[in-house]
Amino acid sequence: MRLSPLRTTIAALLASAVLLAAGWLWLRPAGPLLRAAEFGLDALSPNADGVRDVTRITYRLARPARVSISFLDESGRRFRFRSDNPRPSGEHQLLFSGIVAGFTLSDEEFEGQILARVLPDGDYTWIIEAAGGNEREELTGALTVAGVDSALPEMRGFSVSPPLFTPNRDGISDRVWVNMYLTKSAHVSVHLLDDAGNQRPIAERAGDIAPNEPGLHTFEYEGGVDLGVSPPPDGVYQVVALAEDAVGQKTRVEGQLTMEHGGVPRADIVNAQVEFSDTTVVQGERLEFTLTVENYGAAPIRTSGPAPGFGYAQDENANSFGWYEESGAWRVGIDCDTCIRDYPWRWALGTRDELTRIGEHWYLMPGQRATVSGDVTITQIPARNPLYFWAGLIHEDVEVSNINNRVDPHFITIVPKD
Numbered sequence: 001m002r003l004s005p006l007r008t009t010i011a012a013l014l015a016s017a018v019l020l021a022a023g024w025l026w027l028r029p030a031g032p033l034l035r036a037a038e039f040g041l042d043a044l045s046p047n048a049d050g051v052r053d054v055t056r057i058t059y060r061l062a063r064p065a066r067v068s069i070s071f072l073d074e075s076g077r078r079f080r081f082r083s084d085n086p087r088p089s090g091e092h093q094l095l096f097s098g099i100v101a102g103f104t105l106s107d108e109e110f111e112g113q114i115l116a117r118v119l120p121d122g123d124y125t126w127i128i129e130a131a132g133g134n135e136r137e138e139l140t141g142a143l144t145v146a147g148v149d150s151a152l153p154e155m156r157g158f159s160v161s162p163p164l165f166t167p168n169r170d171g172i173s174d175r176v177w178v179n180m181y182l183t184k185s186a187h188v189s190v191h192l193l194d195d196a197g198n199q200r201p202i203a204e205r206a207g208d209i210a211p212n213e214p215g216l217h218t219f220e221y222e223g224g225v226d227l228g229v230s231p232p233p234d235g236v237y238q239v240v241a242l243a244e245d246a247v248g249q250k251t252r253v254e255g256q257l258t259m260e261h262g263g264v265p266r267a268d269i270v271n272a273q274v275e276f277s278d279t280t281v282v283q284g285e286r287l288e289f290t291l292t293v294e295n296y297g298a299a300p301i302r303t304s305g306p307a308p309g310f311g312y313a314q315d316e317n318a319n320s321f322g323w324y325e326e327s328g329a330w331r332v333g334i335d336c337d338t339c340i341r342d343y344p345w346r347w348a349l350g351t352r353d354e355l356t357r358i359g360e361h362w363y364l365m366p367g368q369r370a371t372v373s374g375d376v377t378i379t380q381i382p383a384r385n386p387l388y389f390w391a392g393l394i395h396e397d398v399e400v401s402n403i404n405n406r407v408d409p410h411f412i413t414i415v416p417k418d
């Protein structure tokens with residue numbers, strides 16, 4: 001059988017690999033596990049001024065090992081830079097900028113966690129330690145640290161409010177504000193963290209203090225609902241803030257946020273259909289309407305105003321009875337060609353029996369429909385007659401979407417009484 005050139009090459013490579021492996025086992029370097037270790041500089045000044053801020057560490061392993069690098073100060077306190085990192089044999093290099101695993105000094109108070117911190121000024125013994133099988137070896141040297149910028153970027157007074165958040169544009173707890181006071185210039189980021197470890201960034205709100213500068217910072221979150229994006233699922237989340245200064249020190253604070261009734265609110269007038277009582281109305285009599293609304297979204301929609309069945313006189317409007325517009329509330333409205341303001345006559349999306357109370361407010365729940373009727377007593381002959389009357393579904397102070405505006409106009413004649 002003839003082998004193709006490719007197969008020949010593969011066979012040759014395999015043979016070489018086997019030989020190399022055998023040779024490695026046979027010639028496996030004896031002697032110390034950790035063959036050399038050195039720091040490029042013997043003095044560091046970690047203060048981000050570009051001078052002696054960073055040094056290179058080089059070491060060589062004879063065999064694969066777990067490597068730890070730490071520093072002992074003059075009192076014998078140990079600071080850890082690397083702990084039991086598995087490394088293959090050969091030469092290794094890494095950079096050290098004075099930053100070690102977070103620690104606190106005695107009688108020091110700090111809000112939050114210190115994840116990474118610069119070594120304080122002082123004289124240290126560095127220790128590079130290699131362990132593998134039942135071997136363990138270390139090499140040591142001296143390092144002086146001076147001129148450190150040791151101030152930590154602390155995020156004081158971290159708060160998440162309100163702690164119960166309902167991202168659904170109903171005007172109640174639709175936004176969360178995360179506040180903190182940053183003590184030192186540092187890059188700050190805030191995110192939402194779920195149980196599965198997923199992160200969602202929270203943007204900073206523009207304020208007097210530029211991002212990353214010391215001072216009060218506010219981050220604002222609306223769950224994406226304002227952009228028509230479904231918010232994260234209801235549940236309990238961590239709100240995490242991370243700060244990192246120019247030296248590389250890192251701190252973390254966290255709070256908690258509960259999300260409920262989240263979702264993009266969606267509702268419409270079913271079949272875009274409105275029934276009016278007649279095409280003519282005698283002056284002094286009532287024009288009645290009936291329509292059905294449906295909440296076809298995932299969030300409860302809030303409503304307010306007089307219950308279905310309420311009757312207005314032509315020159316009255318919802319304000320006449322104290323049913324002022326409420327940001328985020330939905331109402332059915334009736335409008336006409338000669339109406340002075342938009343949808344002067346408004347009704348709630350159902351009776352209290354049909355609606356669900358959440359907190360202090362009333363809601364039409366996801367998947368629910370309600371029939372809304374009402375009337376307007378026509379007291380004057382409008383300047384334009386006949387004229388159109390139509391319905392709308394108003395999300396107050398948010399929008400009247402195209403599909404919910406000027407729904408099913410009817411041409412109606414007002415007839416004088418005599």
Ligand SMILES: [Ca+2]
Pocket residue numbers: 044045046047048049050051052053
């Ligand atoms: Ca420096």
Ligand SMILES: [Ca+2]
Pocket residue numbers: 165166167168169170171172173174
């Ligand atoms: Ca809400």
